[in-house]
Amino acid sequence: MATRSQGLIVLTLVACLAWMGAPAWAAASADPPQRIVSLVPALTEVLFTIGAGPQVVGVSSYDDDPPEVLTLPKVGALLDPDTERILALRPDLVLVYGSQNALQTQLAKAGIPVFEYRHAGLADVLPVFRTLGTLTGHETEAACRVAEIEARLEAVRTRVAGLPRPTTLLVMGREPKSLRGIDASGGIGFLHDMLELAGGRNIFEDVQREAVRASTEMLIARAPEVVVELHYNVEIKESRRDEERALWQRLGAIPAVRGKRIHLLFGDHLVVPGPRLVRAVEEFARAIHPEAF
């Protein structure tokens, strides 16, 4: 199985190299947008990864990846898009989040094309690459990136295939230095899908919500064998990580605590459903199945 996925990666890379050598007209579609504003950080990352970065003229105030976006104009975010600033950039395509209805109406009146997006499951992430590739005239490059990511995801799937799937608590946030206010991934959404792909079994897989406030009672009752904590805002120093893990001693009877399987992962790539998501899946898998790596 491993050789098959390695073969896939090689094939993809060959295809991509061939494309890079091809004449420019091969990739060009009719008048792709040249002034794109993205209000969704995940989509900004996708644009840059498929080679549409030079066409981006404005990003949301939360954007910080890739580093090129740091110098681009910021035009507000999900709740406070700055319509005036967006219009001033004279965009020919604006990527908005699905709930930004007022902004969409305003852009429609201004005759500016809009691409509407909502976070969904893992299966919905890669199709967005292709759609944006088509929209921006980077179809082939998008297909290459998708193939690469799919190959890496497949490699993870292969590694964990057939292994027992430990019940896992995926912590998306909690109070600093405390086990209070634990927000965990519920049974839907890309984080849940990523956890399942990485060979874990979400202890809240039956809860049809993206986030669950996990009470002490739920944690004891659902008894996770592995805890994976996502720290995407603040990086905790290496020397202090043991202190964070030690907090879990309060729930010393949970199998994950007794088995010393509390994993802390760091970085905002863990929670952005863009090209870096595959890295997050690999980190999840290493945490849940260290025996497979």
Add this chain to the structure above:
Amino acid sequence: MTRESSKDANGPTAHDWDHRPLRSRLMITVGGFGTLALAVAVLAPLVGSTPIDFARVFDRSIPFVDNADAQIFFLARLPRVLAAMVVGSALATSGVVLQAMFRNPLAAPETLGVSAGAALGAILAIVLGFTVTVGPFSPVPIASLAGALGAATAVYLLASAPRRPLSTAVLLLAGVTLNAFISALILFVQYLSDFTQSFRALRWMIGDLDVGNYVPILASLPLVVVAFAMAAMISAPLNLLTLGGDVAATRGVNVVRTHRLAFLTASLATSAAVSLAGPVAFIGIVVPHLVRLIVGVDNRVVLPAAALFGAAFLVGCDLVARTVMPATEIPVGIVTALVGGPFFLWLLVRKV
């Protein structure tokens, strides 16, 4: 509301009640509400989202680490019920004292900016990721306690400028203004923070009783006990204050001292409650009024009744919060208003 008008409004039964000796009214009230609080406190830990086997819970032969039933009972439910009792009684007491002191039925623990101060502290700790711990206490409760006490001190200093007695009018206005000011600061911090942090901050402000161990509850007890003791000291003067400061003064009440103690009582009780569980809404305003509809307006009776009923009410609301939706919980602050609001309106319409 004066005592006379309430007697008329409440009809002959209330009239008889008000003419009973204080000792008998107190015994009936404390007996009744005490039984209710005790019953709720004993029954609430028996119920939860997970069915547990009580034979196993108290079976000492099973090691605690292997006994999930005992863990759920002793680590999850019992601390939660105890926290609800402390928070409910503290907020209700704070409400009674503030309403009497300001002679304003709308006064509540949120009025003086103490809750807002606590919220600002907590939100800064959440958003900036404070890592300062003091002994077993984590950053958010520490920061919220500091914020609450800071706001209380600020209001008090504003209202007691040199060479001027403490003025309840200034206290109220300063409190309301500080509340608005701090609320704006909170919104500003939320605006600057990222989406998930804002959400977590908002979630903190709805209140949460899942304290997970006994240490924070024990830590809040000294503040609450001092507050209750002071409330007991001022319950009689507070009755006279409802007639107005001047009348109270002619009857021998040290008005400024009573105001000062009342403010201190309310601030300590609110600070302790909010740093333990967040600003749980509605208890401080509804429980005092509910209790007054039942036992009349004598603060000597209202105070213990409100403390006991506040405890029972919050434990009950939290029971609803943690059991009504399988696999998830409703934040308790939503339940207090959803349950308390209609109940209060029903009692109000029925009585008047």
